Amino acid sequence: MWSFSGIANNIHTWLGEHFNATWTMIIEMVIAGVAVIGLFALLGLVLVIMERKVSAWMQIRLGPNRVGPKGIFQSLADTLKLLVKEGMTPDGADKLLFNVAPFIAMIVAMLLLAPIAFASNFQLWDLNIGVLYVSAVSSIMVISILMAGWASNNKYSLMGAMRSGAQIVSYELSAGLSVLAVVVMCGSLQMSEIIESQRNGWWIFKGHIPMLIAFITFIIAVTAETNRAPFDLAEAESELTAGFHTEYSGMKFALFFLAEYVNVFIVCAIGATLFLGGWMPLHIGNWEGFNHAMDYIPSSLWFFGKTFFLIFVIMWFRWTFPRLRIDQLLNLEWKYLLPISMINLLVVTAMAILGWHF
Amino acid sequence: MYRETEVIQDLATAGEGDMVINVGPQHPATHGVLHLVITLNGETIKKVEPHLGYIHRSIEKMCESLSYRQFIYVTSRMDYLSAHINNHACAMCVEKGLQVEVPPRAQVIRVLMDELTRIASHELWWGAMAMDLGAFTPFFHAFRERESINDIMEETCGARLTMNYMVPGGVMHDLHPNFQQRVKDFLQLYKRKIHEYDELVTGNIIFQNRMKNIGVLKAEDAISYGCSGPTARGSGVSSDIRKLYPYEIYNKLEFDEVLETGCDSFARYMVRIREMQQSIRIVEQLIDNIPEGDFQAKTKAVLKLPKGEFYTRVETARGELGVYIVSEGGTTPYRIKFRSPGFSNLSVLDHIARGSKIGDLVAMMGTLDLVIPDIDR
Amino acid sequence: MTNEELKIKLTELLPEAILEDGEWITANTTPAAFLPFMHQLRNDPSLLMDYLFCLTCIDFKTHLTMVYHLSSTSFRHNMVVKVKLDAAKPEVETVSHIWRTAEFHEREVYELFGVNFLHHPDLRLLILPDGWEGKNPLRKDFEDPINMIKL
Amino acid sequence: MFVIKYIKEVWTAVRSLLKGMKRTLYYFTHHKEIITQQYPDNRDTLVLPERFKGEVVMPHDENNEHRCTGCQACELACPNGTIKVIFKNDLTPEGKKKKAIDKLVYHLELCTMCNLCIEACPSDAIKMAQTFEHSVFDRNQLTKILNKPGSKIMEGVE
């Protein structure tokens, strides 16, 4: 059967036959680098057109439909437009921080790709603290936003940056707590082991209602962490015009934009891995025939299907809800999500010890 | 044409840790070229200072050189969302001076058009306000209904926004033969879709939290600030000119003056939502009972108002519009004053915004339903 | 209160005011007697003119006339107050502390007609650009050769 | 009690949000409800109502004759000075001099489509056309001469 891990292995053995060990490693690194860049660019293009189509259909309009068949090349055209725009730096800005900020956003987004299992046995680095790594690295994101907002020398940017600081920092807690629910259940921080523990069913089904609550708090928290509506206070276009990236234009803006979308993809991928079984196919009890049929679908398709479903949910939020106010946003976290996920974690622990799950 | 000295003055009065920030004239939430200078302490608003005049065209001065037939068309450009009602007010004021009796058919047509305009205006307000709060989808949903009203207008009046349909003595054309059918279609569409407003916006918990107890305007303040229309009625001040000083055939119609006692942004929101239903009620009463007859009274080719002063008040979608004509007996008005609802409603913004968050300011501006050409004239 | 009753009441309040009939009673007063009269209109328990719905000015070339349209939200009667001002040096007391809406309207009249409102809390330009000098646009003698197009 | 109130609060909030999501999902799946028009593509089928006020035109019949007597009623009626009538002297067949319009200049860029000129015209010489694509690269092109070159007034129109 065709699979990503097969391709990776083939390349590895072919390189091993023709080159020595050092060269093999270097070439593999180059291939990996090019592959992630390609994935990055492709994700940006796909997610942007997806967002535009989803929003259009929810808003009873057609959406982009001129560039290419059904408008699928629209985001390519957008990229070209952004390429030829001037990415200028305002006169009063802190030039170094201003120009470094988009790089940091990109590096964070890129680093988060490392522990994600795209298909069975297809993972850049299966480190044994995968979940902790994700929550550690993702909090660097706030630094790039703060840098961008501060360096712009623009009042709107500054306020947007301050807002997002408070926001991302707060929502990290409930995201972390809901991730811990899964960790308690399977007793490991390693991505591959978490996926393996879901061979006989996904955690969202195996863990009953507490797991569902954990999943919902996770989705809400990561929506807030990626600055997506209804938690897009850092941008809040009707209040702060464009928030922290008001002064950014051209390619520097595009990098922020891309980083945002890739972040959405990553958090959805994490969510899919932890709660929906990653690349694991859907298996129901002992329906042998059904389970076999499901196994024939490639694991990468399962992974991307689940991830894109979660991305759709996050887009769905965006195009349905009004934006929260900053104090309400923090109220939601501190008065609702945090206590709920704390109690939920206790319930999950009790369930794990009692073995009240499949 | 920014006023540099004024911004500096605001800066001078700002205290320690305060930030003076300009919202507008190029800002997505001000729906036009409104310029607010806001003094902020963190996220909390300490002062809001509107600076106007970016699209002031001095319509009052222009009207002084136009004849009584011509000046009506300029007023479409004031509050362009209730252009019809503006024209209606001017036509009524001229008729008052000429002492012309408007035929019953024309009266009914005018009222029908006014109410359709009111619905269209509130639809746009609804969508735009939801957009201010960050929900984009309602805007397009509102436009679906608004568009069908615009189509009706286009068919009968020949334009979609600045209709120029009212003339002194009646209306310019008779109704289009399709008019009744199209309006009935619209009523059906509206009734089929009205519950979506509730699902998408009104009932939404985020929306309610953004609106309730925000921008509290007490009744006595509303009166003192000269608020009118939904802004005043949200504070429980009865101010519907259609009820208090009925014009045309409003005293023969059955409709309620919508009053809410919440005094906050949500009350103002609910007034407009319920007002749309009252307008629907009026349209329903009239659409099958349009009397036959002339659509325009006979008037002279050149109109001359007698020496004197004439004042008419009408209820536009935003509140009370007063047209005050001072005539010296010539063919052009000596002085015209438009008492626009937006101007008075804007003056209340500073009062209600103090002490609230910057996100609330946007919600408040949304519920005041500001149309900048109406404020600037 | 009907117009007739209003007329009797107003003669009581301010005997020297010249009352005109019309759709609404018009009381002509002088800048000197103006402010106490307005106070009475607002506070007299049988009048309670608490709603100032229009405030404007008319340039009659020889003089300026301030026009105040008042209404009562409790009794629903309306009336008009007029004050004649000197064209060369128009000055009148502000009413912005009686009706808050007057603050904005008076600023508008100040810049468009050049009427000086005494004791106004914040008499600055509202509509005209900063540093506007010269004549007031709504005066009859205003000429702007660049922006005004004569037909 | 506090806990029950808390849970109730959360539940009503979530339900109100789900209602909104149900509505958007409905539109996401029902593409028949889409109302946008594909404007430049539907030019051929786009029919504007006959009363639509697009621009002022002067209809000519097949003999290149119009109905304008040059009475200037439209010029007077216009609030913006959009129409200017320029005269010339024509010779009638009997050899007499007769005043007739040379050019009826119409400034589209000034026109507010108020329809007053059409209402004022005593001989129905002008009417509103249903065109609306008026954009040009040069503002001068918006100044139009309504009567065609060499056109004459129709017989019997006074």
Place this chain on the structure above:
Amino acid sequence: MGASSLIVLIIAAVAFSGIAILISKVLLKATTNKQKGEPYECGIPTKGKTWTQLNVGYYLFALIFLVFDVELVFLYPWAVVAKSMGWIALVEIVVFFFILFMGFLYAHKKGALKWM
């Protein structure tokens, strides 16, 4: 690929962004003028300094966050072994959460969780 993948990813991110910005620099000739360099504030020149002290009402959040984040880091190793340790883990975490929750309630009562 192991830890070396992090180096690859960082290089890839920098290369990607750098190349994109370089391409856009190459593709156009930038012109500058005074207005262009001004910070955007709705078309009005900014008055006053942007980099001033400002009251964000956020510093208290930062402190509370710090408390909770440290707690969260402690929870990760606990979570891994919780299932194998059995009831003792639950009791431990209940006590831990109880103390934390008291602190949380204290902060709440003090009004530290209100946005100023």
